[in-house]
Amino acid sequence: TTDKPPATQSSGAPAASAAQSGQGSGTGTQSKFFVQADFDAQLAMRSQTPQGPEGKPWEQAIAPEMTDTKTFKKDGPYHLCFSNAAVNNPWRQVGWKTMQAEAGLHKEIAKFTALDAEGKDDKQISDIAELQAKGCDALIVSPNTTATLTPAVKGACGKVPVIVFDRGVETDCPVTFIKPIGGYLYGADAADFLVEKVPAGGKVLALRISPGVDVLETRWSAAKVVFDKSKLQVVGVEFTDGDAAKTKSIVNDYIQRHGKLDGLWMDSGATAVAAVEAFEDAGLPVPPITGEDQQDFLQKWKDAKLTAIAPTYPTYQWRTPIIAALKILKGEEVPKVWNLPQPKITEETLPTYLQPDMPPLHYALCGCEDLPGFPENWGGKKS
Amino acid sequence: MLSMRGIGKSFLGVRVLSGIDLDVAAGEVHAVVGENGAGKSTLMKIICGVHAPDEGTIELDGRPVSFGHPLEAQRSGIAIIYQEFNLLPERTVAENVFLGREPVRRGLVDRAAMEQATARLLDELGEGSFGPRDAVKRLSVAQQQVVEIVKALSVNARLVVMDEPSAALAEHEVELLYRLIGRLRERGVAVLYISHRLREVFDLADRVTVLKDGSRVTTRPIAEVTSDELIRLMVGRDLGTYFPPRSPGAGETRLSLRGAGNHKLRDIDLELRAGEIVGIAGLQGSGRSELAKAIFGAEPFTEGEMTPSRPRSVREGVALGIGLVTEDRKAEGLALRQSVRDNALLVARAVGARGRDGVRDLLERVRLAPPRQDQEVRYLSGGNQQKVVLAKWMTMAPRVLLFDEPTRGVDVGAKAAIHDLMRELANDGMAIMMISSELPELIGMSDRVVVLRDGRIAGTLPAGPSEEAIMRLAAAEVVS
Amino acid sequence: MKRALPILAVLVVLLAAIAFVNPFFLEPAGFLAFVKRAAPLVILAAGQYFVIVSGEFDLSVGSLVTAEVVIAARLIDGDESATWPVLALLIVIGLLVGLVNGVITTKLRVPSFIVTLGMLLVLSGAVFLWSGGAPRGALSEGFRAFGRGGLGPVPWSVLILLAAGAAAIWLMRADFGKTLMATGDNERAAALSGVRVHRAKIYAFMLSGLAATVTAILLGGFAGVSAQVGQGLEFSAITAVVLGGVALGGGRGSVLAAMAGACTLEALFTLLNLYGISGALEFTVQGVIIIAAVAAGAVRLPRKFTPRKGDAHAAS
Amino acid sequence: MSGVSVAARLREPTQVVFLALLGLIALGWVLVALDGGQFLTMESVVGIQQRSAALGIVAVGQTLAILAGSLDLSVAYLISLASLVAAEIMAGRDGNIVPAVAAVLAVSALVGLVNGLVITRLRVHAFIATLGVALIIRGVLDHLYDGPAGKVPESFQLLGYSRIGPVPVSALLWAGVAVAAWFLLSRTRLGYRIYAVGGNEEVARLSGIRTGRVVVLTHVLCSLCAGVAGLLLASRLGAGAPTVGTDGGYDLESIAAVVLGGTALAGGKGGVAGTVGGVLLLAVLDTLFNQLEVNSFVKDVVRGVVIVVAVAVYARRLKGRPA
Ligand SMILES: Nc1ncnc2c1ncn2[C@@H]1O[C@H](COP(=O)(O)OP(=O)(O)OP(=O)(O)O)[C@@H](O)[C@H]1O
Ligand SMILES: Nc1ncnc2c1ncn2[C@@H]1O[C@H](COP(=O)(O)OP(=O)(O)OP(=O)(O)O)[C@@H](O)[C@H]1O
Ligand SMILES: [Mg+2]
Numbered sequence A: 001t002t003d004k005p006p007a008t009q010s011s012g013a014p015a016a017s018a019a020q021s022g023q024g025s026g027t028g029t030q031s032k033f034f035v036q037a038d039f040d041a042q043l044a045m046r047s048q049t050p051q052g053p054e055g056k057p058w059e060q061a062i063a064p065e066m067t068d069t070k071t072f073k074k075d076g077p078y079h080l081c082f083s084n085a086a087v088n089n090p091w092r093q094v095g096w097k098t099m100q101a102e103a104g105l106h107k108e109i110a111k112f113t114a115l116d117a118e119g120k121d122d123k124q125i126s127d128i129a130e131l132q133a134k135g136c137d138a139l140i141v142s143p144n145t146t147a148t149l150t151p152a153v154k155g156a157c158g159k160v161p162v163i164v165f166d167r168g169v170e171t172d173c174p175v176t177f178i179k180p181i182g183g184y185l186y187g188a189d190a191a192d193f194l195v196e197k198v199p200a201g202g203k204v205l206a207l208r209i210s211p212g213v214d215v216l217e218t219r220w221s222a223a224k225v226v227f228d229k230s231k232l233q234v235v236g237v238e239f240t241d242g243d244a245a246k247t248k249s250i251v252n253d254y255i256q257r258h259g260k261l262d263g264l265w266m267d268s269g270a271t272a273v274a275a276v277e278a279f280e281d282a283g284l285p286v287p288p289i290t291g292e293d294q295q296d297f298l299q300k301w302k303d304a305k306l307t308a309i310a311p312t313y314p315t316y317q318w319r320t321p322i323i324a325a326l327k328i329l330k331g332e333e334v335p336k337v338w339n340l341p342q343p344k345i346t347e348e349t350l351p352t353y354l355q356p357d358m359p360p361l362h363y364a365l366c367g368c369e370d371l372p373g374f375p376e377n378w379g380g381k382k383s
Numbered sequence B: 001m002l003s004m005r006g007i008g009k010s011f012l013g014v015r016v017l018s019g020i021d022l023d024v025a026a027g028e029v030h031a032v033v034g035e036n037g038a039g040k041s042t043l044m045k046i047i048c049g050v051h052a053p054d055e056g057t058i059e060l061d062g063r064p065v066s067f068g069h070p071l072e073a074q075r076s077g078i079a080i081i082y083q084e085f086n087l088l089p090e091r092t093v094a095e096n097v098f099l100g101r102e103p104v105r106r107g108l109v110d111r112a113a114m115e116q117a118t119a120r121l122l123d124e125l126g127e128g129s130f131g132p133r134d135a136v137k138r139l140s141v142a143q144q145q146v147v148e149i150v151k152a153l154s155v156n157a158r159l160v161v162m163d164e165p166s167a168a169l170a171e172h173e174v175e176l177l178y179r180l181i182g183r184l185r186e187r188g189v190a191v192l193y194i195s196h197r198l199r200e201v202f203d204l205a206d207r208v209t210v211l212k213d214g215s216r217v218t219t220r221p222i223a224e225v226t227s228d229e230l231i232r233l234m235v236g237r238d239l240g241t242y243f244p245p246r247s248p249g250a251g252e253t254r255l256s257l258r259g260a261g262n263h264k265l266r267d268i269d270l271e272l273r274a275g276e277i278v279g280i281a282g283l284q285g286s287g288r289s290e291l292a293k294a295i296f297g298a299e300p301f302t303e304g305e306m307t308p309s310r311p312r313s314v315r316e317g318v319a320l321g322i323g324l325v326t327e328d329r330k331a332e333g334l335a336l337r338q339s340v341r342d343n344a345l346l347v348a349r350a351v352g353a354r355g356r357d358g359v360r361d362l363l364e365r366v367r368l369a370p371p372r373q374d375q376e377v378r379y380l381s382g383g384n385q386q387k388v389v390l391a392k393w394m395t396m397a398p399r400v401l402l403f404d405e406p407t408r409g410v411d412v413g414a415k416a417a418i419h420d421l422m423r424e425l426a427n428d429g430m431a432i433m434m435i436s437s438e439l440p441e442l443i444g445m446s447d448r449v450v451v452l453r454d455g456r457i458a459g460t461l462p463a464g465p466s467e468e469a470i471m472r473l474a475a476a477e478v479v480s
Numbered sequence C: 001m002k003r004a005l006p007i008l009a010v011l012v013v014l015l016a017a018i019a020f021v022n023p024f025f026l027e028p029a030g031f032l033a034f035v036k037r038a039a040p041l042v043i044l045a046a047g048q049y050f051v052i053v054s055g056e057f058d059l060s061v062g063s064l065v066t067a068e069v070v071i072a073a074r075l076i077d078g079d080e081s082a083t084w085p086v087l088a089l090l091i092v093i094g095l096l097v098g099l100v101n102g103v104i105t106t107k108l109r110v111p112s113f114i115v116t117l118g119m120l121l122v123l124s125g126a127v128f129l130w131s132g133g134a135p136r137g138a139l140s141e142g143f144r145a146f147g148r149g150g151l152g153p154v155p156w157s158v159l160i161l162l163a164a165g166a167a168a169i170w171l172m173r174a175d176f177g178k179t180l181m182a183t184g185d186n187e188r189a190a191a192l193s194g195v196r197v198h199r200a201k202i203y204a205f206m207l208s209g210l211a212a213t214v215t216a217i218l219l220g221g222f223a224g225v226s227a228q229v230g231q232g233l234e235f236s237a238i239t240a241v242v243l244g245g246v247a248l249g250g251g252r253g254s255v256l257a258a259m260a261g262a263c264t265l266e267a268l269f270t271l272l273n274l275y276g277i278s279g280a281l282e283f284t285v286q287g288v289i290i291i292a293a294v295a296a297g298a299v300r301l302p303r304k305f306t307p308r309k310g311d312a313h314a315a316s
Numbered sequence D: 001m002s003g004v005s006v007a008a009r010l011r012e013p014t015q016v017v018f019l020a021l022l023g024l025i026a027l028g029w030v031l032v033a034l035d036g037g038q039f040l041t042m043e044s045v046v047g048i049q050q051r052s053a054a055l056g057i058v059a060v061g062q063t064l065a066i067l068a069g070s071l072d073l074s075v076a077y078l079i080s081l082a083s084l085v086a087a088e089i090m091a092g093r094d095g096n097i098v099p100a101v102a103a104v105l106a107v108s109a110l111v112g113l114v115n116g117l118v119i120t121r122l123r124v125h126a127f128i129a130t131l132g133v134a135l136i137i138r139g140v141l142d143h144l145y146d147g148p149a150g151k152v153p154e155s156f157q158l159l160g161y162s163r164i165g166p167v168p169v170s171a172l173l174w175a176g177v178a179v180a181a182w183f184l185l186s187r188t189r190l191g192y193r194i195y196a197v198g199g200n201e202e203v204a205r206l207s208g209i210r211t212g213r214v215v216v217l218t219h220v221l222c223s224l225c226a227g228v229a230g231l232l233l234a235s236r237l238g239a240g241a242p243t244v245g246t247d248g249g250y251d252l253e254s255i256a257a258v259v260l261g262g263t264a265l266a267g268g269k270g271g272v273a274g275t276v277g278g279v280l281l282l283a284v285l286d287t288l289f290n291q292l293e294v295n296s297f298v299k300d301v302v303r304g305v306v307i308v309v310a311v312a313v314y315a316r317r318l319k320g321r322p323a
């Protein structure tokens, strides 16, 4: 991965650099995170059928290339270790609950040690070192950042089987890397939807959380590819910091400046409801919008009869590393890159995902409904 | 050796000094006197590089100098004892003495040399009660003043400026200071000496310069002026008698103590009566201020009786009708950045009392000049600031008013005004207690003098006692 | 009023600049929208002002805002009838947090910077511990109305701002304000004049807590539940107050100027946004302007960090 | 030294923090033992040292700033900036290490200089001045970077990873910085002047100290420490990261560590030894939490309470003495 152009050509100020973009689509320069091959691969996986047990997407894999794990085979009971990047947002919260429940399912797991790095790279590096000393049979890592955790993961690979998920590292030493199809698909799914629903020449506003987060950068860069090919006009790309109030203010400003907007692209669902409300408060109809599988958005979608779509980055992927670890320790082969299916919620499937008894920031694709302790442990009410 | 010509200075557009000429010769003690706010300290600060003059020239040994920083003055051999305390409480005596001029050896601070030099200077001064390694915060006010003096001496200066060095000293410590200045004079060091105590000026000075309203009135050999003349030059008028006449007799008892005490005081029996001014004498650290604070409720008595009742807090003291004019008005008496009016009303507001319309009258009554209510207090002269403190308490019409060094650092004119006012209040039926280190004032004002020693009452003297009588009671063990 | 003049002038210039780029700003609706957006920070700054003028800091307001929104969402849980009881509870919590800040600062003599830093950690930890890491539940429409709705064309938040501003100005003219100011200027002198300095400071912290509560209600109402609502608000509020020419260290500055400082900050954000200096360099511009404004307006401000003499608790 | 003065010394906050540290270790040992583990294993001791090195270095710098009556809220962003400057210039090549280190130190010194000059020349309160500078750096970082960048060569990564026996090199670096600062404060004129300026700036000035210079120099030193911390973090991460400083919360956390170590926030009182104790206390606390797998929200609560309680204890101890 030395194909990164110098960082100074960043997409840090998209609005300002929009004018330089030859196409005039308002999407700015392409992100340095964009890798064409990965983009193509992810979009290709969209149409592939996953292999694995029906109804358990967290055990399925798309186009798996299996890797041998016999060398790791050992007898139970096992001590699993997990270095977590953080539990600082609802997505990770839901995922972490799910992972704990999954670990509880298996009697072979005698001990499950987890350390929370609190979003600090340096702490995660120490954590990984500390876990190695605890006699773990397998180490699961959810890296805080890709590049900076690479040395630590490399260091661990020699001692225990390592499983990485959510975000990758710049080495292929882990036994398996688990992830949903990826951010390109997410971004493209959302953008395709707008291209379909918004009339040509329509004004689209893109709202992003913050720059520099790899899993989010891919979403936007894929959307950019789609928008650049379309007849839509991207009037702005703004960062919301995931702050609902800021989101609402930004949308408000754009409504004021442009009279109306015809479509709203978002790189995640956290502030989608706030964006919808901005239109409601202005007394305008809500244009086609993209969100995510969080309950508050799904609820709003239903209540306000939105034209919407919700791509997902499923939290059920937090179950998979436990399953993979056990497979590895039992000597069963696992995919080298474990691509989990990544469904999108559409108008038709909305009713199946809407769970009114779950908290507003709960993620519908947690795959946790069959786990013990559901729904209370995830903050839901028994109905 | 030092020669200043046409020095002028303004602060925020207000002219503080104009056209000052001043010459100081080697080996001379040159006194500078004047009312509060006459500009004495400002002039000294110009000499020492704290302020830059707006106009005029300074020559040192015939060469023009201009100091941009106190450091440059220091390097030219000028040392100063500032009017305000100027020490770091957290550091040791030696560290304070050599502050900014620490001796170094091979690039590192030479602690040993520093402490030796300090010890030697303390020895020379005959100060044995503390050493170079003691933390300044543990020293008494007088001891700290000694440190300031040592600090100035350690510079090995050719000119030492002393801005009211004696204000915090008791009589016998002033003696020490006298001897010290004598020795400096012998070494050919010039001394600029500022004091409101005219006796010191006559005791020490060779020449005296009088400042008034930022201008120099005159400079004369001390032998050519009399005390009354000097006062007239400073104030611009004759002051006549020093003290207002005593009142004929005392009224009802307003407050009485029986065996009262706390961590500093023991067995205090005292009565304060309407119409009477009770003077409190004692050496530094004898517990005079503690007594006032205890009666007031700021550092309450923990034993004994007090009638009508023993206040446990300042508010209880205020509720009993007791007021305290503290000895350090800047640190304890005034909110300097608030207006005259807000300061005058502070007590009334604190206790939620009425009667705020009379502030203007009150300010006139305390003879605040000019009585502008919206001015920030920090721009007032010391005497005027003290009058604001007085007004603050008078809004409450207290039954008992305690004065702790009410005229410290106040010029003769304002002093007389405060004296008049105190007597006037007493005549109106207030009970007044007055602490003062200046014996003439205490003797002149008091209807009765109570002498403290080591937190106990050493004796009580009737009106008009001699200084010797007071000192004998105050310093019994020193004499014996 | 006199002290507020310079910052008001700056504010007017900024507003004019906004109107120049965005004429809609001159219409009542456009202007009201701006005031509505500024209201939470202005109210928070007014609360912070009381603490700063008394010579202290309150770094806990940001996490208090977050905590209040998260608590409200979980307790209301979409139930309309719970709105008012929960609102009352929020106010109690805000006052309580202020009380604790104030009591520890005054009675235990811990510098308020540390007390409120500790409170920041405790609040953010405790509320998420309680809610399981992410907000749960939902705010009711009744609750949201304060930040979203309005009385005819006038948003509630604007009305609440006017009421809060008037109350703050009145408080500073009353005995409380005058004695608080004296306390910030010279705590010892105030105490020796019979001012209950501890109580005054505790009230100041409680007012700050109350202001944070109102801010939380407005922000939660405006944009709904989120774990980020309060992030960084403490620094914005302190910056706003200082922009208004209020001295850190206490005893100086007017509450009107502090609120004008908050409006100025908000206008600055709006302007930067309008001129397209969005995102990245916005912070740089903001930093430069804050330093420049304070430097220009504060030639006589003391720059030491609570170095007043006789301020026993400043020593640890 | 007589017994009395030893007792008096034990009342100093610096000593208290080390006593607290011992107490915490004992408590941790018991708790972890009850949990069926062993508290101070070789790995956790190494972990404690590694965990505290970066914070420790920043906190030493912060101690200087606070002792001088100032404080520095810009260190977190400066650390990020330093890590990026280092990694970008090194670009994975051993030969570039020296210029990279030099560049980091130069950039840090410059930032410190700006902080100091804004405080002394423009007379802006340190809180606002350094907050403003922090915003400026943040804007630059956001503008230029949106993720980790640059590459630190393996040889430089040794700084972050290798160790001599049980002592990591990073801990030695920290110890070196701390000893240098201690030496500076207790043996050099600048150190004396830092105490003087922090104790009372006016007194210092009237005593012939150029207080402005002292404050500026102190800020330069503080920023240099942040720069060194940035270098250390870059060596650990293998790259520069625009959020490494803020994620670590080095601004407020370093102030908390300094205060925990008994240095007065108002300046003029305290020292480096206390800060070292404060940082170690926080690190041991962290290790204990890690061993017990306490969730991060509980950690925040405990940390907040510990800091406030510690400072309250110092305040109480001082109250018992004559003023
Ligand atoms: N830094 C300053 N800023 C503004 N005004 C000042 C300043 N310093 C002194 N003044 C004013 O200058 C005038 C002269 O003050 P100065 O301290 O020199 O008087 P002084 O003769 O020393 O009085 P005192 O006997 O009370 O010490 C006073 O009116 C005072 O208020
Ligand atoms: N030896 C000492 N060590 C420390 N503090 C002292 C000492 N002596 C006095 N003090 C403090 O100095 C202040 C003045 O002391 P005190 O009230 O006893 O003196 P005083 O007789 O009123 O003298 P004066 O009013 O002239 O200062 C008090 O706050 C007291 O605590
Ligand atoms: Mg003077």
Ligand SMILES: [Mg+2]
Pocket (backbone or CB within 6 Å): B288, B289, B290, B327, B404
């Ligand atoms: Mg006294």
